[in-house]
Amino acid sequence: xxxxxxxxxxxxDALLTQLHRxxxxxxxxxxxxxxxxxxQNRGPVxxxxxxxxxxxxxxxxxxxxxxxxxxxxxxxxxxSKEPKSVEEARQLFGVARNVVRPPDFVESRYRDVLQxxxxxxxxxxxxxxxxxxxxxxxx
Numbered sequence: 068x069x070x071x072x073x074x075x076x077x078x079x080d081a082l083l084t085q086l087h088r089x090x091x092x093x094x095x096x097x098x099x100x101x102x103x104x105x106x107q108n109r110g111p112v113x114x115x116x117x118x119x120x121x122x123x124x125x126x127x128x129x130x131x132x133x134x135x136x137x138x139x140x141x142x143x144x145x146x147s148k149e150p151k152s153v154e155e156a157r158q159l160f161g162v163a164r165n166v167v168r169p170p171d172f173v174e175s176r177y178r179d180v181l182q183x184x185x186x187x188x189x190x191x192x193x194x195x196x197x198x199x200x201x202x203x204x205x206x
Contacts, residue, residue: 071205072204072205073153073205074153074204074205074206076151078204079151079153079156079206080145082160082197082200082201082204082206083141083144083145083156083159084145085197085200086141086159086160086163086194086197086198086201087138087141087142087145089190089193089194089196089197090134090137090138090141090163090166090194091138092190092193093134093167093187093190093191093193093194094131094134094135094138096184096186096187096190097131097134097177097180097187098122098131100180100183100184100187101127101128101131101180102118104183105121105127130175130176130177133162133165133166133169134166137159137162137163137166140159140162141159144156144159153205153206156206157205157206160198160201160202160206163194163198164198167191167194167195167198
């Protein structure tokens with residue numbers, strides 16, 4: 068039985084930076100795709116302020132909020148002046164895995180968007196790649 072590897076703080080930071088970047092790009096593409104879909108099916112969303120309000124409050128966009136929360140959580144972890152633990156980093160990677168592979172994936176809006184937009188599939192694949200690297204490092 069082998070022990071769980073313990074990555075260095077530098078490796079953790081590098082992987083979190085990669086994850087942050089990958090999730091940020093994925094999130095932007097999801098927002099853009101959902102905005103296009105909304106406008107095609109329901110009409111214009113208005114200006115940026117109106118659309119931001121929709122992202123924050125409209126139930127149809129609620130499924131994307133965990134992506135936003137993950138981005139903020141990584142920012143907070145990396146910006147914290149407090150000592151960082153490997154366990155906290157593992158928790159962040161666990162949250163990321165649940166966000167991109169939700170338990171109800173088969174019936175999720177995220178799955179529908181992945182099926183609709185191949186560019187998002189590539190961005191999703193990059194997130195999965197980073198998560199796999201982190202998993203190999205015990206995160």
